[in-house]
Amino acid sequence: MILRLGYDIQFELPAPVAIVALLSVHPSRVADLRAPDELRLDPAVPAETYVDTFGNRCTRFLAERGLIRLSESTLIYDSGLPDPIRLDAREVPVQDLPHDTLRYLLSSRYCEVDRFSTIALELFGGVAPGWSRVQAVCDWIHSRVSFGYQYARPTKSALDVFTERFGVCRDFQHLAVTMCRALNIPARYATGYLGDIGIPASPDPMDFSAWFEAYLEDRWWTFDARHNRPRIGRVLMATGRDASDVAMTTSFGMANLKHFVVVSEEVQPA
Amino acid sequence: MILRLGYDIQFELPAPVAIVALLSVHPSRVADLRAPDELRLDPAVPAETYVDTFGNRCTRFLAERGLIRLSESTLIYDSGLPDPIRLDAREVPVQDLPHDTLRYLLSSRYCEVDRFSTIALELFGGVAPGWSRVQAVCDWIHSRVSFGYQYARPTKSALDVFTERFGVCRDFQHLAVTMCRALNIPARYATGYLGDIGIPASPDPMDFSAWFEAYLEDRWWTFDARHNRPRIGRVLMATGRDASDVAMTTSFGMANLKHFVVVSEEVQPA
Amino acid sequence: MILRLGYDIQFELPAPVAIVALLSVHPSRVADLRAPDELRLDPAVPAETYVDTFGNRCTRFLAERGLIRLSESTLIYDSGLPDPIRLDAREVPVQDLPHDTLRYLLSSRYCEVDRFSTIALELFGGVAPGWSRVQAVCDWIHSRVSFGYQYARPTKSALDVFTERFGVCRDFQHLAVTMCRALNIPARYATGYLGDIGIPASPDPMDFSAWFEAYLEDRWWTFDARHNRPRIGRVLMATGRDASDVAMTTSFGMANLKHFVVVSEEVQPA
Amino acid sequence: MILRLGYDIQFELPAPVAIVALLSVHPSRVADLRAPDELRLDPAVPAETYVDTFGNRCTRFLAERGLIRLSESTLIYDSGLPDPIRLDAREVPVQDLPHDTLRYLLSSRYCEVDRFSTIALELFGGVAPGWSRVQAVCDWIHSRVSFGYQYARPTKSALDVFTERFGVCRDFQHLAVTMCRALNIPARYATGYLGDIGIPASPDPMDFSAWFEAYLEDRWWTFDARHNRPRIGRVLMATGRDASDVAMTTSFGMANLKHFVVVSEEVQPA
Numbered sequence A, B, C, D: 001m002i003l004r005l006g007y008d009i010q011f012e013l014p015a016p017v018a019i020v021a022l023l024s025v026h027p028s029r030v031a032d033l034r035a036p037d038e039l040r041l042d043p044a045v046p047a048e049t050y051v052d053t054f055g056n057r058c059t060r061f062l063a064e065r066g067l068i069r070l071s072e073s074t075l076i077y078d079s080g081l082p083d084p085i086r087l088d089a090r091e092v093p094v095q096d097l098p099h100d101t102l103r104y105l106l107s108s109r110y111c112e113v114d115r116f117s118t119i120a121l122e123l124f125g126g127v128a129p130g131w132s133r134v135q136a137v138c139d140w141i142h143s144r145v146s147f148g149y150q151y152a153r154p155t156k157s158a159l160d161v162f163t164e165r166f167g168v169c170r171d172f173q174h175l176a177v178t179m180c181r182a183l184n185i186p187a188r189y190a191t192g193y194l195g196d197i198g199i200p201a202s203p204d205p206m207d208f209s210a211w212f213e214a215y216l217e218d219r220w221w222t223f224d225a226r227h228n229r230p231r232i233g234r235v236l237m238a239t240g241r242d243a244s245d246v247a248m249t250t251s252f253g254m255a256n257l258k259h260f261v262v263v264s265e266e267v268q269p270a
Helices: A027-032 A099-105 A117-124 A131-144 A158-164 A169-182 B027-032 B099-105 B117-124 B131-144 B158-164 B169-182 C027-032 C099-105 C117-124 C131-144 C158-164 C169-182 D027-032 D099-105 D117-124 D131-144 D158-164 D169-182
Strands: A002-013 A017-021 A040-042 A047-051 A057-063 A066-077 A187-194 A209-216 A219-223 A234-240 A249-251 A256-266 B002-013 B017-021 B040-042 B047-051 B057-063 B066-077 B187-194 B209-216 B219-223 B234-240 B249-251 B256-266 C002-013 C017-021 C040-042 C047-051 C057-063 C066-077 C187-194 C209-216 C219-223 C234-240 C249-251 C256-266 D002-013 D017-021 D040-042 D047-051 D057-063 D066-077 D187-194 D209-216 D219-223 D234-240 D249-251 D256-266
Touching (some): A027 A066, A027 A234, A057 B099, A117 A169, A158 D117, A158 D158, A187 A256, B027 B066, B027 B234, B066 B256, B117 B169, B117 C158, B131 B169, B158 C117, B169 B209, B187 B256, B209 B234, C027 C066, C099 D057, C117 C131, C131 C169, C131 C209, C158 C169, C169 C209, C187 C256, D002 D249, D027 D066, D117 D131, D131 D169, D131 D209, D131 D219, D187 D256, D209 D234
Antiparallel strands (some): A002 A066, A017 A057, A017 A249, A040 A066, A047 A057, A187 A209, A187 A234, A209 A219, B002 B066, B002 B256, B017 B057, B047 B057, B209 B219, C002 C066, C002 C256, C017 C057, C017 C249, C040 C066, C047 C057, C187 C209, C187 C234, C209 C219, D002 D066, D002 D256, D017 D057, D017 D249, D040 D066, D187 D234, D209 D219
């Protein structure tokens, strides 16, 4: 299956501002690309790319005053298979976890693990460890948090989601990530493309999506507390501790979003 | 000048628990060591060391049920010079910052940069950029926050410090780090030894200390919003986004602190 | 000047629910009424009225499952004069305040006075006490907080407004009330009708409005940190510590708002 | 049974400060007094008493700069009976509650009912309504929150207690009050004397105590989520929405506590 991916994002800038964009396909998917993956800037300004400590490809540039457009359109091969499931994947005792997974057990801006240690145990301490426990976290959140764009706000943390029970996809995942960490299961926040491949059309406009990954057995597995079912066509862009690490764009100064379109769709065979 | 460094920390564990310790001297100071820097565990259990993504040397082990003692005593050479000052060190525009400093501009668990962007500008937007601005942040915090061990709590964030105006050294630095980041100055949290070298004896028992580093001109500089004056004899152990990244010990299970002694003193020449 | 006041509010109730409505004109304005002030319930259910400890007229009833409509239309005389100003109104030392104003110095749900005592002094401690100080609070908030319906949320407190700098009228007033109390000036939250009498038409649909009252000299005075200028045609409905005390409707169970229209306009003379 | 009650509280004041004290026995217990209930001020300053809107007897005065001592010693008759229990006391549907209990269903500074509506239902929605539900709230809190003076802080709210699981008596009651209100059971915070009558001596120094009252059937009943068993010798001083309303002393300016002794003990018959 070939997917067309792309976006058209425009900001109005009252003054020049440095921007870091995490809009590239994740290095783990680069081999699947069928067309160049290249952020176009209009007006063109010099840009640098680098890989951050989480392994994400970042692009940074100084945007000039006025309107700036970030856009691209590329093609990627996808297996067309839904997210893998392995029901017998075990939790790894902390002492046996790989070194580089340990940081995904700690608190971060939107994931106050230190405030959930007892709550998580009360809710999920009795569930069989391993895949079923992460799934129980997802089920709990999916059934008790309601989705709505009007509930989004940049400072919303897992604790806010836990008390308000409303949010957007980022909020569902923050709460799930926090619960997993509080149970000593490494969990990280993930962003990327997620089209409506194989499911009835959704009324919402296409957007980037957030999901999360939990470390079980010997690898990271995809979970999604918002949709809470295996999906086809996820294309990972970035992983990090939480949304603070992997914002699509981080502007170090004022930037007013004027236009935002994301595309992720199957290319019909000729 | 030769300093004797050491600690004796004891936990009572109701069950086996995985522990990560950041109790080693920082790699940047290893060349100064005059004796082995080795964490002793009693009872002895197998331990592994590794370097985390922040560049800190970490030790991890599975502690058995019962009492566990972490201790060491080592020697290190120190220049005996106070923290360097460079009044004309400039702020680096975000677009010119090294890639690896950018993560120290973002929000983290105890540093809610996203909630301080306007406050920081209101307080320090009018101060001349560069060294003087970071110093102004330190002066402000030093004169408006009161120190007291009774005000410590593990979940206290920069916003809590800003409203409560009480805290321990970690709290002073969290607020300073947050203000700097909100001003687009990379800032990171630092922990280590800080004895009373060259100053009148303090009534407080010796403890590890926290300070912070700000990136100006072309390097990281030591600042300390609690003491707010150049000190002699800091020995860096770890840097990270905030206290969550660089806790002396992180226990993934219950661990009751029973004993805690830290030593950092000049060894008198014979 | 005669104003026509009214509303049409409809809820869909999945189950019967007790509701308390503060939709009557405040007792202090009853003498100005030129038509009955009567909440109509459709379907009709028995309702009781009472006066709460803040002096507001409340109506309570048990609404049945299904759609319930709360509506009324009445007429009231208004002087047509703008909010009174008395620039030389003095702050009253706490020891001389009337007993019943003291509760308006304390913390309440959305007004965390205990977290603002230092901040308020830093910002307004140097301003001349009295009317000018309350006005300085309003000026500060009016110029630094941006209005937008998308920033409303039920749990938003003064501290949230202080850090986010976005909100609806209730948020502006909560921050102002909190600042005043932290300065030892009694302040209470007020709700009522506020039409666009005497000002160019606003693009926003008519809504109830919130403002606040501060106690100076020998009485309560109207201030409004959102509009921040004297207005014509305010009709007070209720005062309390904050929005929690004087919600237009408090539903003790699920109630989905389906329709909401408020009218407040000058009746043209024949 | 005759109890001797008293206190000796001393503040150091850097400047004159207005103080409101809620240190009188509650009007509902005045008939039991066997000696005058009179706050002594040393140095003597004029004081006024009044009853606040919650029905508490308050004393207010302007304390001079320097040391001020508030003290008294009185005698009161007590039945010697433990807190009454009525297991079949029913919850009153909101529509049938007396008007003046409704305010004890709303959010207040330390009781964020709006953030607990779902949590309370999840935890206690399945428990039989009435006395048993309030008792279930107390049992849950009593068994899951740990007591410790080191965990006290003035800004701690019910949500903080729920996540931290540590606190002093006020914190236990704030969480219980919040849970009850979220279940539509009126609940109010209570303060008073509570000696160790009839129980083995406690190692803690005597202090004032906090408990709470829930409205069931046709009256307010005493509950205590900290001790969680019927006690002998409670002497009520004040009730209110939460600790903000009924602080023993509220100082409108700086006041440093220098001495604090409370007495509540049975007077041995001759």
